[in-house]
Amino acid sequence: MSYVVITGASAGIGERFARALAAEKQNLILVARREERLNTLATELKQQHGIEAIVLKADLANEAGAEALARQINDVGWVLSGLINNAGFGDRGAFADLGLERQLSMIQVNITSLVSLTWQLLPSLRKQPGSFVINVASTAAFQAGPNMAIYYATKAFVLSFSEALHEELRGAGVSVSTLCPGATDSEFATEAHMTNTKLFKAGTMTAEAVVKKSLAQRRKAIVIPGLRNLLMVWSGKLSPRAVTRRLAGWLQA
Template sequence: MHAVLVTGASAGIGEEFARQLAAEGQHLVLVARRLDRLEALASELKARHNIEVACIASDLAVAGAAQALVSELDTRGITLGGLINNAGFGDRGGFQALSLQRQLDMIQVNVTALVDLTWRLLPGLKSRPNSFVINVASTAAFQAGPNMAVYYASKAFVLSFSEALHEELKGEGVAVSALCPGATDSEFASEANMTNTLLFKAGTMTPQAVVSKALAGRRKAIVIPGWKNLITVWLGKVSPRAVTRKLAGLLQR
Protein backbone atom coordinates (compact mmCIF):
# COMPACT_ATOMS: atom_id res chain seq x y z
CA MET A 1 0.00 0.00 0.00
CA HIS A 2 1.21 3.52 -0.85
CA ALA A 3 -0.09 5.94 1.77
CA VAL A 4 0.21 9.08 3.89
CA LEU A 5 1.07 8.55 7.56
CA VAL A 6 -0.61 10.72 10.20
CA THR A 7 0.54 10.64 13.83
CA GLY A 8 -1.80 11.74 16.58
CA ALA A 9 -4.70 10.79 14.30
CA SER A 10 -7.27 9.85 16.94
CA ALA A 11 -8.62 13.37 17.54
CA GLY A 12 -8.39 17.06 16.70
CA ILE A 13 -6.10 18.26 13.93
CA GLY A 14 -4.74 14.75 13.30
CA GLU A 15 -8.20 13.29 12.80
CA GLU A 16 -9.07 16.13 10.46
CA PHE A 17 -5.91 15.52 8.43
CA ALA A 18 -7.11 11.94 8.00
CA ARG A 19 -10.55 13.09 6.87
CA GLN A 20 -9.31 15.62 4.33
CA LEU A 21 -6.58 13.35 2.95
CA ALA A 22 -9.16 10.57 2.58
CA ALA A 23 -11.35 12.98 0.62
CA GLU A 24 -8.35 13.47 -1.72
CA GLY A 25 -8.34 9.71 -2.28
CA GLN A 26 -5.13 9.11 -0.30
CA HIS A 27 -4.58 5.75 1.39
CA LEU A 28 -3.71 6.28 5.04
CA VAL A 29 -1.70 4.99 7.96
CA LEU A 30 -3.23 6.28 11.20
CA VAL A 31 -1.07 6.30 14.33
CA ALA A 32 -2.02 7.12 17.93
CA ARG A 33 -2.20 5.53 21.35
CA ARG A 34 -5.96 4.88 21.21
CA LEU A 35 -6.43 2.04 18.74
CA ASP A 36 -10.20 1.90 19.22
CA ARG A 37 -10.60 5.48 18.02
CA LEU A 38 -8.32 4.86 15.05
CA GLU A 39 -10.27 1.78 14.00
CA ALA A 40 -13.60 3.58 14.25
CA LEU A 41 -12.28 6.42 12.10
CA ALA A 42 -10.73 3.97 9.64
CA SER A 43 -14.03 2.11 9.18
CA GLU A 44 -15.82 5.36 8.43
CA LEU A 45 -13.21 6.61 5.96
CA LYS A 46 -12.91 3.31 4.11
CA ALA A 47 -16.67 3.11 3.64
CA ARG A 48 -17.03 6.75 2.58
CA HIS A 49 -14.03 7.13 0.27
CA ASN A 50 -13.16 3.60 -0.89
CA ILE A 51 -9.57 3.82 0.36
CA GLU A 52 -7.25 1.58 2.35
CA VAL A 53 -6.50 2.56 5.95
CA ALA A 54 -3.99 0.90 8.28
CA CYS A 55 -4.13 1.57 12.02
CA ILE A 56 -1.10 1.28 14.29
CA ALA A 57 -1.20 1.85 18.04
CA SER A 58 1.95 3.63 19.20
CA ASP A 59 2.92 5.76 22.18
CA LEU A 60 5.59 8.09 20.83
CA ALA A 61 6.53 9.15 24.36
CA VAL A 62 8.25 5.76 24.69
CA ALA A 63 11.87 5.63 23.57
CA GLY A 64 12.24 3.48 20.45
CA ALA A 65 8.60 3.86 19.42
CA ALA A 66 9.47 5.59 16.14
CA GLN A 67 11.87 2.83 15.13
CA ALA A 68 9.24 0.20 15.98
CA LEU A 69 6.66 2.08 13.93
CA VAL A 70 8.91 2.16 10.87
CA SER A 71 9.62 -1.55 11.28
CA GLU A 72 5.87 -2.21 11.35
CA LEU A 73 5.43 -0.29 8.10
CA ASP A 74 8.13 -2.42 6.50
CA THR A 75 6.53 -5.62 7.78
CA ARG A 76 3.19 -4.60 6.29
CA GLY A 77 4.74 -3.57 2.99
CA ILE A 78 3.55 0.02 3.29
CA THR A 79 5.36 2.80 1.41
CA LEU A 80 4.75 6.48 2.01
CA GLY A 81 4.23 9.53 -0.16
CA GLY A 82 3.47 11.80 2.76
CA LEU A 83 4.19 12.20 6.48
CA ILE A 84 2.16 14.31 8.90
CA ASN A 85 4.04 14.70 12.18
CA ASN A 86 1.06 15.88 14.20
CA ALA A 87 1.45 14.03 17.52
CA GLY A 88 2.29 16.37 20.35
CA PHE A 89 1.05 17.82 23.60
CA GLY A 90 1.56 20.72 25.99
CA ASP A 91 0.96 21.53 29.63
CA ARG A 92 0.44 24.79 31.46
CA GLY A 93 2.34 25.68 34.59
CA GLY A 94 5.67 26.94 35.83
CA PHE A 95 8.69 24.90 34.76
CA GLN A 96 9.53 23.87 38.35
CA ALA A 97 5.87 23.23 39.22
CA LEU A 98 5.25 20.75 36.42
CA SER A 99 6.40 17.15 36.62
CA LEU A 100 9.87 16.64 35.17
CA GLN A 101 8.81 13.38 33.53
CA ARG A 102 5.79 15.06 31.93
CA GLN A 103 8.07 17.68 30.39
CA LEU A 104 10.66 15.12 29.24
CA ASP A 105 7.83 13.14 27.62
CA MET A 106 6.76 16.35 25.90
CA ILE A 107 10.24 16.73 24.39
CA GLN A 108 10.23 13.06 23.40
CA VAL A 109 6.92 13.35 21.52
CA ASN A 110 7.13 16.90 20.19
CA VAL A 111 10.80 16.81 19.16
CA THR A 112 12.65 13.49 19.41
CA ALA A 113 10.02 11.21 17.88
CA LEU A 114 9.35 13.77 15.12
CA VAL A 115 13.04 13.90 14.18
CA ASP A 116 13.41 10.13 14.48
CA LEU A 117 10.43 9.36 12.23
CA THR A 118 11.41 11.97 9.66
CA TRP A 119 15.00 10.70 9.41
CA ARG A 120 13.95 7.06 9.06
CA LEU A 121 11.21 7.72 6.51
CA LEU A 122 13.02 10.26 4.30
CA PRO A 123 14.74 7.72 2.03
CA GLY A 124 11.39 6.27 1.02
CA LEU A 125 9.82 9.68 0.61
CA LYS A 126 12.68 10.77 -1.67
CA SER A 127 11.90 7.85 -3.98
CA ARG A 128 8.30 9.03 -4.50
CA PRO A 129 7.40 11.99 -6.74
CA ASN A 130 5.69 14.97 -5.11
CA SER A 131 6.10 13.59 -1.59
CA PHE A 132 5.68 15.87 1.40
CA VAL A 133 6.21 16.25 5.13
CA ILE A 134 4.03 18.48 7.30
CA ASN A 135 5.36 19.09 10.80
CA VAL A 136 2.79 20.59 13.15
CA ALA A 137 4.44 23.44 15.04
CA SER A 138 2.46 26.37 16.49
CA THR A 139 2.34 30.14 16.68
CA ALA A 140 4.05 29.40 20.01
CA ALA A 141 7.18 28.71 17.95
CA PHE A 142 7.79 32.41 17.35
CA GLN A 143 8.44 33.49 20.96
CA ALA A 144 9.28 32.20 24.41
CA GLY A 145 6.32 31.12 26.55
CA PRO A 146 6.42 31.66 30.30
CA ASN A 147 4.19 29.12 32.09
CA MET A 148 4.58 26.74 29.10
CA ALA A 149 8.35 26.98 28.70
CA VAL A 150 9.08 23.49 27.37
CA TYR A 151 6.09 23.41 25.03
CA TYR A 152 6.99 26.74 23.39
CA ALA A 153 10.64 25.70 23.12
CA SER A 154 9.69 22.38 21.53
CA LYS A 155 7.61 24.10 18.87
CA ALA A 156 10.42 26.59 18.16
CA PHE A 157 12.58 23.55 17.42
CA VAL A 158 9.97 22.10 15.07
CA LEU A 159 9.70 25.37 13.15
CA SER A 160 13.47 25.83 12.78
CA PHE A 161 14.01 22.17 11.88
CA SER A 162 11.24 22.24 9.27
CA GLU A 163 12.49 25.44 7.64
CA ALA A 164 15.98 23.96 7.34
CA LEU A 165 14.67 20.72 5.81
CA HIS A 166 12.49 22.71 3.41
CA GLU A 167 15.65 24.25 1.96
CA GLU A 168 17.69 21.03 2.05
CA LEU A 169 15.08 18.85 0.34
CA LYS A 170 13.25 21.08 -2.11
CA GLY A 171 15.69 20.05 -4.84
CA GLU A 172 15.09 16.38 -4.08
CA GLY A 173 11.33 16.34 -4.61
CA VAL A 174 10.26 16.35 -0.95
CA ALA A 175 8.30 19.38 0.24
CA VAL A 176 8.65 20.13 3.96
CA SER A 177 6.23 22.50 5.65
CA ALA A 178 5.76 23.76 9.20
CA LEU A 179 2.11 24.24 10.13
CA CYS A 180 1.80 26.94 12.80
CA PRO A 181 -1.77 27.10 14.11
CA GLY A 182 -2.89 29.22 17.01
CA ALA A 183 -5.67 28.31 19.42
CA THR A 184 -7.70 25.51 17.82
CA ASP A 185 -10.90 23.82 18.94
CA SER A 186 -9.51 20.39 19.86
CA GLU A 187 -8.57 18.18 22.81
CA PHE A 188 -5.25 20.01 23.09
CA ALA A 189 -6.67 22.78 25.31
CA SER A 190 -8.14 20.44 27.91
CA GLU A 191 -5.07 18.16 27.89
CA ALA A 192 -2.82 21.20 28.38
CA ASN A 193 -5.08 22.74 31.07
CA MET A 194 -5.67 25.81 28.88
CA THR A 195 -9.43 26.01 28.34
CA ASN A 196 -9.77 28.92 30.78
CA THR A 197 -6.81 30.96 29.50
CA LEU A 198 -7.09 34.33 27.77
CA LEU A 199 -5.65 32.73 24.62
CA PHE A 200 -8.51 30.27 24.20
CA LYS A 201 -11.19 32.60 25.52
CA ALA A 202 -10.25 35.02 22.70
CA GLY A 203 -11.52 32.52 20.12
CA THR A 204 -10.38 29.42 18.31
CA MET A 205 -10.14 28.13 14.75
CA THR A 206 -11.77 24.88 13.71
CA PRO A 207 -9.56 21.89 12.87
CA GLN A 208 -11.26 21.87 9.44
CA ALA A 209 -10.05 25.39 8.64
CA VAL A 210 -6.54 24.72 9.97
CA VAL A 211 -6.07 21.50 7.99
CA SER A 212 -7.54 22.94 4.80
CA LYS A 213 -4.93 25.72 4.93
CA ALA A 214 -2.16 23.23 5.71
CA LEU A 215 -2.92 20.94 2.79
CA ALA A 216 -3.38 23.82 0.37
CA GLY A 217 0.05 25.14 1.39
CA ARG A 218 1.85 21.83 1.85
CA ARG A 219 4.70 22.93 -0.43
CA LYS A 220 5.30 26.19 1.49
CA ALA A 221 7.95 26.41 4.20
CA ILE A 222 5.59 27.92 6.78
CA VAL A 223 1.79 27.90 6.91
CA ILE A 224 0.06 30.13 9.48
CA PRO A 225 -3.72 29.65 9.25
CA GLY A 226 -6.07 32.49 10.15
CA TRP A 227 -5.67 36.24 9.90
CA LYS A 228 -5.51 36.72 13.69
CA ASN A 229 -2.61 34.30 13.90
CA LEU A 230 -0.83 36.00 11.01
CA ILE A 231 -1.18 39.39 12.69
CA THR A 232 -0.01 37.99 16.04
CA VAL A 233 3.10 36.48 14.46
CA TRP A 234 3.84 39.68 12.51
CA LEU A 235 3.47 41.85 15.63
CA GLY A 236 5.80 39.48 17.47
CA LYS A 237 8.46 39.97 14.82
CA VAL A 238 8.42 43.76 15.11
CA SER A 239 8.12 43.87 18.90
CA PRO A 240 11.04 43.49 21.31
CA ARG A 241 11.37 39.92 22.58
CA ALA A 242 10.89 41.18 26.15
CA VAL A 243 7.43 42.36 25.14
CA THR A 244 6.41 39.23 23.23
CA ARG A 245 7.39 36.87 26.04
CA LYS A 246 5.51 38.93 28.62
CA LEU A 247 2.43 38.92 26.40
CA ALA A 248 2.73 35.17 25.89
CA GLY A 249 2.87 34.69 29.64
CA LEU A 250 -0.24 36.81 30.12
CA LEU A 251 -2.16 34.76 27.55
CA GLN A 252 -1.50 31.58 29.53
CA ARG A 253 -3.14 32.97 32.66
Protein backbone atom coordinates in the same frame (compact mmCIF):
# COMPACT_ATOMS: atom_id res chain seq x y z
CA MET B 1 -0.55 2.33 -4.15
CA SER B 2 0.90 4.92 -1.75
CA TYR B 3 0.06 6.01 1.76
CA VAL B 4 0.24 9.09 3.95
CA VAL B 5 1.28 8.46 7.55
CA ILE B 6 -0.54 10.60 10.13
CA THR B 7 0.53 10.52 13.78
CA GLY B 8 -1.88 11.61 16.48
CA ALA B 9 -4.72 10.69 14.13
CA SER B 10 -7.31 9.71 16.74
CA ALA B 11 -8.65 13.24 17.39
CA GLY B 12 -8.36 16.95 16.68
CA ILE B 13 -6.12 18.18 13.87
CA GLY B 14 -4.82 14.67 13.15
CA GLU B 15 -8.31 13.28 12.66
CA ARG B 16 -9.18 16.20 10.38
CA PHE B 17 -6.09 15.55 8.29
CA ALA B 18 -7.27 11.96 7.90
CA ARG B 19 -10.76 13.01 6.82
CA ALA B 20 -9.50 15.63 4.37
CA LEU B 21 -6.95 13.33 2.74
CA ALA B 22 -9.44 10.46 2.54
CA ALA B 23 -11.74 12.83 0.63
CA GLU B 24 -8.82 13.28 -1.81
CA LYS B 25 -8.82 9.47 -2.23
CA GLN B 26 -5.49 9.19 -0.44
CA ASN B 27 -4.69 5.91 1.34
CA LEU B 28 -3.71 6.37 4.97
CA ILE B 29 -1.65 4.90 7.79
CA LEU B 30 -3.29 6.13 10.98
CA VAL B 31 -1.13 6.23 14.11
CA ALA B 32 -2.03 6.94 17.75
CA ARG B 33 -2.22 5.30 21.16
CA ARG B 34 -6.02 5.00 21.14
CA GLU B 35 -6.44 2.02 18.82
CA GLU B 36 -10.20 1.75 19.27
CA ARG B 37 -10.72 5.31 18.03
CA LEU B 38 -8.43 4.70 15.08
CA ASN B 39 -10.31 1.55 14.10
CA THR B 40 -13.62 3.42 14.17
CA LEU B 41 -12.19 6.22 12.05
CA ALA B 42 -10.53 3.82 9.60
CA THR B 43 -13.77 1.89 9.08
CA GLU B 44 -15.70 5.10 8.46
CA LEU B 45 -13.18 6.46 5.96
CA LYS B 46 -13.02 3.17 4.06
CA GLN B 47 -16.80 3.07 3.72
CA GLN B 48 -17.16 6.73 2.77
CA HIS B 49 -14.26 7.11 0.36
CA GLY B 50 -13.22 3.62 -0.74
CA ILE B 51 -9.64 4.06 0.44
CA GLU B 52 -7.24 1.86 2.35
CA ALA B 53 -6.78 2.92 5.97
CA ILE B 54 -4.25 1.00 8.05
CA VAL B 55 -4.23 1.35 11.84
CA LEU B 56 -0.98 1.21 13.78
CA LYS B 57 -0.96 1.64 17.55
CA ALA B 58 2.13 3.46 18.82
CA ASP B 59 3.20 5.35 21.92
CA LEU B 60 5.56 8.09 20.76
CA ALA B 61 6.23 9.12 24.37
CA ASN B 62 8.15 5.86 24.65
CA GLU B 63 11.82 6.14 23.69
CA ALA B 64 11.50 3.15 21.37
CA GLY B 65 8.08 4.11 19.99
CA ALA B 66 9.13 5.97 16.85
CA GLU B 67 11.77 3.41 15.91
CA ALA B 68 9.31 0.53 16.32
CA LEU B 69 6.71 2.34 14.24
CA ALA B 70 9.14 3.17 11.45
CA ARG B 71 10.48 -0.38 11.41
CA GLN B 72 6.96 -1.76 11.06
CA ILE B 73 6.22 0.55 8.13
CA ASN B 74 9.54 -0.06 6.39
CA ASP B 75 9.51 -3.83 6.93
CA VAL B 76 6.11 -4.17 5.25
CA GLY B 77 7.33 -1.96 2.43
CA TRP B 78 4.39 0.41 2.19
CA VAL B 79 5.08 3.12 -0.39
CA LEU B 80 4.81 6.55 1.25
CA SER B 81 3.70 9.76 -0.42
CA GLY B 82 3.37 11.80 2.76
CA LEU B 83 4.14 12.07 6.45
CA ILE B 84 2.21 14.28 8.86
CA ASN B 85 3.94 14.58 12.22
CA ASN B 86 0.94 15.78 14.19
CA ALA B 87 1.38 13.93 17.50
CA GLY B 88 2.26 16.28 20.33
CA PHE B 89 1.03 17.77 23.57
CA GLY B 90 1.54 20.68 25.91
CA ASP B 91 0.97 21.49 29.55
CA ARG B 92 0.42 24.74 31.36
CA GLY B 93 2.30 25.63 34.50
CA ALA B 94 5.61 26.98 35.77
CA PHE B 95 8.61 24.89 34.75
CA ALA B 96 9.58 24.22 38.39
CA ASP B 97 6.04 23.14 39.32
CA LEU B 98 5.28 20.72 36.50
CA GLY B 99 6.55 17.17 36.85
CA LEU B 100 9.90 16.50 35.23
CA GLU B 101 8.76 13.21 33.72
CA ARG B 102 5.84 14.87 31.96
CA GLN B 103 8.05 17.62 30.57
CA LEU B 104 10.63 15.13 29.33
CA SER B 105 7.79 13.15 27.70
CA MET B 106 6.78 16.35 25.95
CA ILE B 107 10.27 16.68 24.49
CA GLN B 108 10.19 13.00 23.50
CA VAL B 109 6.88 13.27 21.62
CA ASN B 110 7.19 16.80 20.22
CA ILE B 111 10.85 16.62 19.19
CA THR B 112 12.68 13.32 19.49
CA SER B 113 10.02 11.03 18.02
CA LEU B 114 9.26 13.55 15.27
CA VAL B 115 12.92 13.70 14.26
CA SER B 116 13.37 9.94 14.50
CA LEU B 117 10.28 9.12 12.45
CA THR B 118 11.14 11.70 9.80
CA TRP B 119 14.70 10.40 9.40
CA GLN B 120 13.63 6.76 9.20
CA LEU B 121 10.81 7.34 6.70
CA LEU B 122 12.60 9.83 4.44
CA PRO B 123 14.21 7.15 2.26
CA SER B 124 10.75 5.88 1.33
CA LEU B 125 9.39 9.38 0.79
CA ARG B 126 12.28 10.28 -1.51
CA LYS B 127 11.37 7.39 -3.81
CA GLN B 128 7.90 8.85 -4.46
CA PRO B 129 7.81 11.96 -6.70
CA GLY B 130 5.87 14.85 -5.19
CA SER B 131 5.85 13.48 -1.66
CA PHE B 132 5.48 15.79 1.33
CA VAL B 133 6.11 16.16 5.05
CA ILE B 134 3.95 18.36 7.27
CA ASN B 135 5.31 18.98 10.76
CA VAL B 136 2.76 20.49 13.12
CA ALA B 137 4.29 23.26 15.20
CA SER B 138 2.34 26.25 16.57
CA THR B 139 2.33 30.03 16.70
CA ALA B 140 4.08 29.29 20.00
CA ALA B 141 7.18 28.57 17.90
CA PHE B 142 7.83 32.27 17.33
CA GLN B 143 8.51 33.38 20.92
CA ALA B 144 9.33 32.10 24.40
CA GLY B 145 6.35 31.08 26.53
CA PRO B 146 6.40 31.64 30.28
CA ASN B 147 4.17 29.08 32.04
CA MET B 148 4.54 26.76 29.05
CA ALA B 149 8.31 26.96 28.69
CA ILE B 150 8.97 23.44 27.39
CA TYR B 151 6.03 23.37 24.98
CA TYR B 152 7.00 26.67 23.34
CA ALA B 153 10.63 25.54 23.13
CA THR B 154 9.68 22.24 21.46
CA LYS B 155 7.63 24.03 18.83
CA ALA B 156 10.47 26.47 18.16
CA PHE B 157 12.64 23.42 17.46
CA VAL B 158 10.05 21.94 15.10
CA LEU B 159 9.85 25.20 13.15
CA SER B 160 13.63 25.61 12.81
CA PHE B 161 14.18 21.94 11.97
CA SER B 162 11.41 21.92 9.37
CA GLU B 163 12.57 25.13 7.69
CA ALA B 164 16.04 23.63 7.32
CA LEU B 165 14.62 20.42 5.83
CA HIS B 166 12.48 22.46 3.44
CA GLU B 167 15.70 23.85 1.94
CA GLU B 168 17.69 20.61 2.10
CA LEU B 169 15.03 18.58 0.30
CA ARG B 170 13.95 21.24 -2.16
CA GLY B 171 15.65 19.43 -5.03
CA ALA B 172 14.92 15.91 -3.82
CA GLY B 173 11.22 15.83 -4.66
CA VAL B 174 10.05 16.07 -1.03
CA SER B 175 8.38 19.25 0.17
CA VAL B 176 8.52 20.04 3.89
CA SER B 177 5.96 22.36 5.45
CA THR B 178 5.55 23.61 9.00
CA LEU B 179 1.97 24.13 10.15
CA CYS B 180 1.75 26.83 12.85
CA PRO B 181 -1.82 27.04 14.15
CA GLY B 182 -2.93 29.25 16.99
CA ALA B 183 -5.73 28.42 19.42
CA THR B 184 -7.68 25.57 17.84
CA ASP B 185 -10.89 23.83 18.86
CA SER B 186 -9.54 20.39 19.76
CA GLU B 187 -8.62 18.22 22.75
CA PHE B 188 -5.29 20.04 23.06
CA ALA B 189 -6.61 22.85 25.30
CA THR B 190 -8.18 20.42 27.76
CA GLU B 191 -5.09 18.21 27.92
CA ALA B 192 -2.84 21.25 28.36
CA HIS B 193 -5.12 22.82 31.02
CA MET B 194 -5.63 25.91 28.85
CA THR B 195 -9.40 26.14 28.36
CA ASN B 196 -9.69 29.02 30.84
CA THR B 197 -6.78 31.07 29.49
CA LYS B 198 -7.14 34.43 27.79
CA LEU B 199 -5.74 32.88 24.61
CA PHE B 200 -8.53 30.33 24.24
CA LYS B 201 -11.26 32.54 25.63
CA ALA B 202 -10.51 35.01 22.83
CA GLY B 203 -11.71 32.45 20.28
CA THR B 204 -10.48 29.46 18.35
CA MET B 205 -10.25 28.19 14.79
CA THR B 206 -11.81 24.88 13.89
CA ALA B 207 -9.45 22.00 13.28
CA GLU B 208 -11.11 21.59 9.89
CA ALA B 209 -10.20 25.15 8.85
CA VAL B 210 -6.61 24.69 10.05
CA VAL B 211 -6.20 21.49 8.04
CA LYS B 212 -7.80 22.95 4.92
CA LYS B 213 -5.26 25.78 4.93
CA SER B 214 -2.37 23.42 5.60
CA LEU B 215 -3.19 21.03 2.76
CA ALA B 216 -3.86 23.85 0.32
CA GLN B 217 -0.34 25.16 1.01
CA ARG B 218 1.45 21.89 1.74
CA ARG B 219 4.40 22.90 -0.48
CA LYS B 220 4.95 26.15 1.46
CA ALA B 221 7.67 26.27 4.13
CA ILE B 222 5.53 27.90 6.83
CA VAL B 223 1.74 27.92 7.02
CA ILE B 224 0.00 30.12 9.59
CA PRO B 225 -3.78 29.62 9.34
CA GLY B 226 -6.08 32.49 10.30
CA LEU B 227 -5.64 36.24 9.89
CA ARG B 228 -5.50 36.86 13.63
CA ASN B 229 -2.72 34.31 14.07
CA LEU B 230 -0.81 35.77 11.14
CA LEU B 231 -1.07 39.27 12.56
CA MET B 232 0.06 38.09 15.99
CA VAL B 233 3.13 36.41 14.54
CA TRP B 234 4.10 39.41 12.42
CA SER B 235 3.50 41.90 15.23
CA GLY B 236 5.74 39.73 17.40
CA LYS B 237 8.52 39.97 14.83
CA LEU B 238 8.35 43.77 15.07
CA SER B 239 8.31 43.84 18.88
CA PRO B 240 11.21 43.41 21.31
CA ARG B 241 11.51 39.84 22.60
CA ALA B 242 10.94 41.07 26.14
CA VAL B 243 7.50 42.27 25.05
CA THR B 244 6.53 39.13 23.15
CA ARG B 245 7.47 36.76 25.96
CA ARG B 246 5.57 38.80 28.56
CA LEU B 247 2.56 38.91 26.28
CA ALA B 248 2.74 35.14 25.83
CA GLY B 249 2.86 34.70 29.61
CA TRP B 250 -0.14 37.04 30.02
CA LEU B 251 -2.18 35.07 27.48
CA GLN B 252 -1.55 31.89 29.47
CA ALA B 253 -2.72 33.47 32.72
